[in-house]
Amino acid sequence: xxxxxxxxxxxxSDPLARLGERIDEAQANARVGRNPAxxxxxxxGLQQGLALGLRIGVELVTAVVVSVAVGWAxxxxxxxxxxxxxxxxxxxIAAGMLNVYRAVTGTGGAVGFRxxxxxxxxxPPQKRNWDDEEC
Amino acid sequence: xxxxxxxLAQFTVETILPLRIGRLNISFTNAALMMAIVVCLxxxxxxxxxxxxALVPGRLQSLAEMSYEFVADMVESNVGxxxxxxxxxxxxxxxxxxxxxxxxxxxxxxxxxxxxxxxxAMAAVVFIGVTIIGFIRHGxxxxxxxxxxxxxxxxLVILVPIEVISYFIRPFTLSIRLFxxxxxxxxxxxxxxxxxxxxxxxAIFPIAIDVVLLALELLVAVxxxxxxxxxxxxxxxxxxxxx
Numbered sequence: 001x002x003x004x005x006x007x008x009x010x011x012x013s014d015p016l017a018r019l020g021e022r023i024d025e026a027q028a029n030a031r032v033g034r035n036p037a038x039x040x041x042x043x044x045g046l047q048q049g050l051a052l053g054l055r056i057g058v059e060l061v062t063a064v065v066v067s068v069a070v071g072w073a074x075x076x077x078x079x080x081x082x083x084x085x086x087x088x089x090x091x092x093i094a095a096g097m098l099n100v101y102r103a104v105t106g107t108g109g110a111v112g113f114r115x116x117x118x119x120x121x122x123x124p125p126q127k128r129n130w131d132d133e134e135c
Numbered sequence: 136x137x138x139x140x141x142x143l144a145q146f147t148v149e150t151i152l153p154l155r156i157g158r159l160n161i162s163f164t165n166a167a168l169m170m171a172i173v174v175c176l177x178x179x180x181x182x183x184x185x186x187x188x189a190l191v192p193g194r195l196q197s198l199a200e201m202s203y204e205f206v207a208d209m210v211e212s213n214v215g216x217x218x219x220x221x222x223x224x225x226x227x228x229x230x231x232x233x234x235x236x237x238x239x240x241x242x243x244x245x246x247x248x249x250x251x252x253x254x255x256a257m258a259a260v261v262f263i264g265v266t267i268i269g270f271i272r273h274g275x276x277x278x279x280x281x282x283x284x285x286x287x288x289x290x291l292v293i294l295v296p297i298e299v300i301s302y303f304i305r306p307f308t309l310s311i312r313l314f315x316x317x318x319x320x321x322x323x324x325x326x327x328x329x330x331x332x333x334x335x336x337x338a339i340f341p342i343a344i345d346v347v348l349l350a351l352e353l354l355v356a357v358x359x360x361x362x363x364x365x366x367x368x369x370x371x372x373x374x375x376x377x378x
Binding site: 055088 | 204300311362
């Protein structure tokens with residue numbers, strides 16, 4: 001009600017122009033970086049934690065299984081029975097570990113990749129804003 | 136009877152309308168039917184929900200707008216503004232998986248995402264697409280991906296194969312995660328439902344467990360769609376913002 005009263009008291013000069021200004025302003029704000037406080041969704045921490053937890057196990061197991069399978073296939077193809085499979089087994093473990101480590105340390109799905117550049121002061125790590133950085 | 140009680144029987148793909156082109160089997164199956172329903176439902180909700188863009192949105196409109204904003208926000212915060220051209224793809228992926236997961240929970244509905252073919256096809260599209268985007272944007276420089284800077288030459292011998300493996304593992308982890316979660320959840324529901332059919336009055340207990348499990352599966356269904364979409368975003372981010 002207070003807002004309504006305030007609006008009616010203002011001079012009715014060109015409400016559309018003011019609306020346009022407000023939209024521009026809002027869009028500029030949105031581009032600079034979204035305000036985490038106004039984000040809905042209850043508990044983003046829980047959601048992201050669960051999502052991360054569900055990733056980890058599969059990441060480790062799949063790396064080993066797939067690389068052993070590939071090693072086995074190469075062995076069958078080249079007739080070098082256990083050797084390629086053995087090497088691939090250890091490489092698979094390493095790759096799985098690497099993926100898990102990267103997922104946990106927050107480099108995302110990054111592969112062969114340095115850490116993202118330091119965030120702007122105060123920005124939460126999940127809210128990277130790449131616009132301002134040269135790439 | 137025993138077949139119907141088998142907890143894995145729900146994953147059988149059955150032909151509804153046999154179709155063949157030469158030796159290619161393109162029969163219309165229950166999986167295809169389910170996917171068609173999913174696509175029609177999503178399109179219906181989005182189109183019907185936004186037919187009159189009211190300033191104060193109704194239920195369907197706010198559903199469409201919320202899902203749009205949720206995915207837009209996810210792309211924006213994980214890939215940045217340059218990722219927005221790929222927003223329609225991520226949105227399609229997210230809504231398709233979400234609806235397939237949720238509709239699969241309805242009794243007697245077929246769970247499409249419980250088929251490794253379906254999830255792997257989606258993961259392969261993501262993987263190949265992201266790799267192509269990476270090469271288009273960075274050319275051969277994209278191969279630096281597998282050889283991090285500042286690593287001693289000797290270590291590269293070990294590190295490069297590991298990096299290559301961990302890169303090519305992506306479509307597998309992406310698809311197996313979704314597939315395994317759906318398979319495990321639905322099998323568990325099927326097992327307890329099978330108990331219920333066998334033990335008469337005491338069926339109340341397995342049914343109670345199924346009710347609780349259904350709530351858990353609801354969470355898993357939404358979360359797995361989210362995980363699939365956000366990982367696609369992260370992979371896209373890698374390809375676009377290679378430093």
